[in-house]
Amino acid sequence: MQNNTQSFRALLETDAALAATFDTISAEYIEEAQAAGISITKDDLCEITAVRLHALTGEKSGDWKQEAHAKLPAFQKAEAERMAFQAIMDNQHERHDAENERLAAMKPDARITHARAMGATSGLKKEARLSAT
Structure with missing residues (x-):
């Protein structure tokens, strides 16, 4: 059984529209992190539920930074x-x-x-x- 992150990554590989949306919003999140002196990647962002939901629904949901602090080493x-x-x-x-x-x-x-x-x-x-x- 796949977890949510693996399922999302599989969707990105098969859904070009979702992949394009994720590319766009990822750039925003990465830029926001870089402004705080933190380097992250699109792959890192796949781990964050709020970012995945943003890509899937088109709306921001939850506090992505709080989850990033809990999950991302950077x-x-x-x-x-x-x-x-x-x-x-x-x-x-x-x-x-x-x-x-x-x-x-x-x-x-x-x-x-x-x-x-x-x-x-x-x-x-x-x-x-x-x-x-």
Whole structure:
């Protein structure tokens, strides 16, 4: 027996109109995620019930971001980075020392890469984008 995601993917392969609709709405969802600094694919979006329903009915249904946070590793990673960034920036945060120790243990190149991923090199802009997701 197929699950809903597998059934939807099978429909995309056989229904050209649905595939075209999914391509169009996927671009919107991907752009919205990218604006928050999160990279996702159309394949990722097939996992999200609200996105599948949008493609099938033509109407938005449910909170796709909430489901994405629960199901997609890219959203989970972005949330973890946001929380780590907050801990580093707040001296009173319970994870402040642990996050700083983790950064200090990294090689310089890895530390710079990690800081960029957390948005530390672009000020609070990325933090605001991530908290909007």
